[in-house]
Amino acid sequence: ERVNVVPFFHHVLDRFEMNKQESIKIDRYIPRDSIFLWLDKDKIIQVIDNIMSNAMKYSPEPGTIRFRIMRERNRIKVSISDQGPGIAREKLDKIFERFYRADNARSRQLGGTGLGLAIAKEIIRAHHGQIWAESMEGKGTTVFFTLPLISRKRGG
Ligand code: ATP
Ligand code: MG
Numbered sequence: 570e571r572v573n574v575v576p577f578f579h580h581v582l583d584r585f586e587m588n589k590q591e592s593i594k595i596d597r598y599i600p601r602d603s604i605f606l607w608l609d610k611d612k613i614i615q616v617i618d619n620i621m622s623n624a625m626k627y628s629p630e631p632g633t634i635r636f637r638i639m640r641e642r643n644r645i646k647v648s649i650s651d652q653g654p655g656i657a658r659e660k661l662d663k664i665f666e667r668f669y670r671a672d673n674a675r676s677r678q679l680g681g682t683g684l685g686l687a688i689a690k691e692i693i694r695a696h697h698g699q700i701w702a703e704s705m706e707g708k709g710t711t712v713f714f715t716l717p718l719i720s721r722k723r724g725g
Contacts, residue, residue: 571719572610573603574638574645581617582636585625592630598637604645606716612692613716619685620649620712626679627653627710644698644715655706664702665690689714 578599585595624634628651635650656664660671668683686700693700693714704710 570608570610571605572608574606574608574716575599575601575603577610577613578617578636578638578647581614585621589625590630592632593625593628594631594633596633596635598635600638600640604638604640605719606645607719608696608716609692612695616689616692616714617649619689620714623685623712624649624651624653624710626681627651629653640718641715643720644717646713646715648711648713650709650711652709655708655710656702656704657706658704661702661704665700686712 579597582595582597589595621634621636628634632652635648637648637650639646639648656671663669664671665686667687669687670681670683690700693716697717698715700712700714702710702712
């Protein structure tokens with residue numbers, strides 16, 4: 570369905586605001602102008618839920634999560650950053666594999682099955698986007714995903 574992602578992402582984040590711990594702040598960097606994308610809303614909500622719940626799970630308290638949308642030439646890039654323990658460089662690709670759970674300090678105590686990011690990857694691939702993570706150990710993690718803009722031209 571054709572969706573203006575500006576109000577859509579605000580709405581999704583509003584739901585997180587209601588459920589999160591008070592000591593975690595969510596900063597939004599979302600452009601004002603409409604951005605129309607072709608997407609499956611329920612599926613993209615699931616992607617954001619999976620990434621945001623990791624960010625909240627690994628955030629220190631107090632902590633800030635930054636949610637950013639960057640408009641590029643033919644796609645948008647969304648980034649979600651936390652100030653958590655980070656992920657070792659050699660594990661950054663593995664976290665998108667099914668059942669993979671990095672042995673970073675807190676992940677053993679913090680529950681989970683290791684499916685969240687694998688599901689997110691599947692959904693983003695189905696939308697012809699990309700998903701990846703960047704991290705600095707001890708500083709935090711940023712998960713990025715892209716979604717193509719609706720192109721004006723049809724055909725080729
Ligand atoms: P589930 O999402 O199924 O409840 P999970 O959170 O362990 O379980 P994923 O969301 O796929 O699984 O994440 C895989 C692993 O990647 C996590 O176990 C954790 O080790 C690491 N990870 C993911 N996000 C972060 C983050 N923001 N900071 C630090 N480590 C992370
Ligand atoms: Mg998870």
